[in-house]
Amino acid sequence: MKQKFGRGYWMLLASVTVSSLGDGIRLIAMPLLAYSLTGNAVDISFIMVIAALPGLVLGPLVGVLVDRFDRRLILIAANLARAVLVLVFAAVILADAAEMWQVYAMTAALSIAELFAESATFTMVSASVPVERLEKANSRLFSARMLTQQVIGSPVAGVLFGVAMSAPFLAEGGLFLVAAVVTLFIPAGKRRLPRADAEGREDAEAARAPMTEQMREGIRIIRRTPMLSTILLSDALLNFWMLISTALMVVYAKGELGVTDTQFALMFTVAAVGSVLGGLFLPPLVRRVGVRWTMALALVVTGASRLALGLTSDPWLAIATFFTGGASYFIWDIAIASYQQRVTPNHLQGRVHATTGSFLYGAAVVAALTGGLASELIGVRAVFVIGAVAILLLSVYWVVLARRGAASVEEDAQEPNDAVSVS
Structure with a gap:
């Protein structure tokens, strides 16, 4: 009989779904805000470059940290960091003090936090489900992310931006807070016993490596x-x-x-x-x-x-x-x-x-x-x-x-x- 997905997976799926809705809102709201600040196409397209640079430069370092520390706590911290960043940014917009350099800085900071969230989620999936059900588990996770980001997030962002430029970011910050709370309900993983890796070293020794x-x-x-x-x-x-x-x-x-x-x-x-x-x-x-x-x-x-x-x-x-x-x-x-x-x-x-x-x-x-x-x-x-x-x-x-x-x-x-x- 096939093994069922446990509570850890369903809570992870719920957390990712909520945070992905926030991401979907920002993917539309940030370019709209940038366009309202500058009509320059080059300035706006530069957002894509800035969003990719943290992953290019910091990706391997983030991966090591995710492997060495509690993935659940990392995911909670990443969602909390994103919530604080976005809510502060919303306050700046409310004060009518937003500038393009702040858009770039916010894009970079959120991209770094997202690196931690994505890497932690990737590792937690395989630790939460039987190996033979990985495709089904990932299918649900990816589908939830797709629906919330591209189907739901886009029109919601458009409506909220029409109400106020700060509204999408206030909503996004709230969603990240909810995602952090949901992640608290993921059962804590058991500590692994020291084991030899592919090169014969113990985990404890490998963890002390530079x-x-x-x-x-x-x-x-x-x-x-x-x-x-x-x-x-x-x-x-x-x-x-x-x-x-x-x-x-x-x-x-x-x-x-x-x-x-x-x-x-x-x-x-x-x-x-x-x-x-x-x-x-x-x-x-x-x-x-x-x-x-x-x-x-x-x-x-x-x-x-x-x-x-x-x-x-x-x-x-x-x-x-x-x-x-x-x-x-x-x-x-x-x-x-x-x-x-x-x-x-x-x-x-x-x-x-x-x-x-x-x-x-x-x-x-x-x-x-x-x-x-x-x-x-x-x-x-x-x-x-x-x-x-x-x-x-x-x-x-x-x-x-x-x-x-x-x-x-x-x-x-x-x-x-x-x-x-x-x-």
Whole structure:
């Protein structure tokens, strides 16, 4: 009989759902506030760069701290820090004293707090559920985050911003406070007994190693696990092209496709619906074809959807590609997260997750800095087509990889993972 999810997982899911709603409100409110302060597109686009830099620079350090301290307390502290930051910022807006440098500072500070929250959540999932149910657990978590951020958060932010510029941030601060309280109800994890790691050292000795040595350990784990290395490089490439297209989407949709404002909003709603359905479809897909084939198929559909988007001139066909692309991209994200959790010992998951994330944040910074230039040189449509071709070539590699030796979920589950239940 399948093991049920325990209270630890459900409380974690509730905490992430509430905090994600706050994130979703800010994702819309912050650019709106920036636009009200300056109409300069470069100034506004710089927010994306600043949001990515902390993950690029501090990711490995955050991962080590998450591995060495109580993840539950870290998540509580991260939510409390975000609540205080946002509420203070709301007070600044109420005082009509907001300036662009404060927007940048707030973006950086919240990104750092979010690093801790994301890394802690990643490690707590695998410590809260049976290893064979990771896909289902992550599917629910990712779907809740998607719905609250993109489906609910966006319109709520628009309504609140219409009431007062400070209103979205007041609501966001309150939501982070609620998330911190909910996290208190997650049962505390049991302390692990000292054990030898892959290099024969005891945990206690490893914990006393210099911080730089502990940060390098995340890189060594990825290098020692070929599949993790492949996932890291593939995800960085995929994110680069997806983020470039996201940054240029409004220009492409309005200029090349001629979509209306309603159709443009519908694109992202359809993508969110596709993502949620893709998350529901993932667990049975993994059981049927295995992890590697799931990843390969997700890349094939993502690349094909982006290519169709880059070649079409029909707004409604473009909207349809958002559904299929949203589903496949979501499946990829959940599949790789579950695989990383399954094959990485739980006490090292923070630094592996953060090290992987630093590469993705690097891809985001490069995408933010080069997307506009590329569109000026070769045109927006060409950027979409080239990106789609790059993703399709990547999917061919994954199909070859899957054909050489596709592993089933049961085979992958035999990889080391010392998750300790907290449920």
